[in-house]
Amino acid sequence: MVKLAVTGAHYGLRDWLVQRITAAVMAVYLVLLATILIASPPHDYAAWRMLFSGQWFRIASFLFFVSLFWHAWIGMRNILMDYIHSTGTRLLMQILVILALLFYAVWSVDILWR
Amino acid sequence: MQRKRPKYLNLVKIKQPLGAVVSMLHRISGVLLFFPGIPILLCSLQTAMDSPQSYIEFKSFLATPLIKGSLILAMWFFLHHFCAGIRHLAMDLHYGVTLEQSRMSGKLVLVMGILLTILIGVKLW
Numbered sequence: 001m002v003k004l005a006v007t008g009a010h011y012g013l014r015d016w017l018v019q020r021i022t023a024a025v026m027a028v029y030l031v032l033l034a035t036i037l038i039a040s041p042p043h044d045y046a047a048w049r050m051l052f053s054g055q056w057f058r059i060a061s062f063l064f065f066v067s068l069f070w071h072a073w074i075g076m077r078n079i080l081m082d083y084i085h086s087t088g089t090r091l092l093m094q095i096l097v098i099l100a101l102l103f104y105a106v107w108s109v110d111i112l113w114r
Numbered sequence: 115m116q117r118k119r120p121k122y123l124n125l126v127k128i129k130q131p132l133g134a135v136v137s138m139l140h141r142i143s144g145v146l147l148f149f150p151g152i153p154i155l156l157c158s159l160q161t162a163m164d165s166p167q168s169y170i171e172f173k174s175f176l177a178t179p180l181i182k183g184s185l186i187l188a189m190w191f192f193l194h195h196f197c198a199g200i201r202h203l204a205m206d207l208h209y210g211v212t213l214e215q216s217r218m219s220g221k222l223v224l225v226m227g228i229l230l231t232i233l234i235g236v237k238l239w
Binding site for chain 2: 023027044045048049069072075076079097100104108111114
C-alpha cells in the first residue's frame, strides 16, 4: 500500500497560530490602554510622558509593537502570496515588507526608551 | 450545448455574500493599517513624546477638521479589523460556526465597527 504523505513547508500551522496569539496580545494591550486612557486621560505633555515613564508600561508597549509587526508580516506575506504571482516581484515586495518592519521595530524601541 | 468550463465569476459584478464583504474589508483594512497605518502611528507617537512644543503642535495638528476626519476613517479601518479578528478567534474556538450564526456575527462585525467608530468619533470631535 502506498502511503500518501501530504507534506508542505510546515510553517503554515505555526503562522496560523502566531497570527492568533499576536492578535490576542494586541487586543489585551489595547483594552488595557483604552481603560487607562478613559480612567485618567493625560491632559498635558507631562502627564503623557508620565504614562510612558513606567518600565512595565514600556515593556508592555514594546510587546504590543512586536506583536503588531509580526502580525503584519504574516498578513502581508499571505496577501502577497495570493495576489502577486511573479516570483521576482513577490520576493522583492516581501523583502521590502521585512525591512520596513525591522526598521519600525528599532524605531519603536527608540521612541519608547528615549 | 457544451458549457464552457471553468467558469470565472466577475467579482465586481456578482452580489457578494455578507461573509465575503466582511472578509474583504478585513484584508483591505489590514493592508491599510500596515501602510500607511504603522508609519503614521509611529510618527504620531514620536511627535507627541518628543518635547512639550512638538506635543502642542501635534495637538493643534489633530484639531484640523480634515485630519480629524481622516483619523475617524482610520479608526473605522482599525475597528472593523479588530471586530472581524475577534470573530475569527471565536470561530477558531468553535463558537458560532453554523451558517446562521456566522451570518449573524458577520452582520454584528459590520455594525459594531461602524457603531464604535461613530461613538469614538463623536467623543473625539
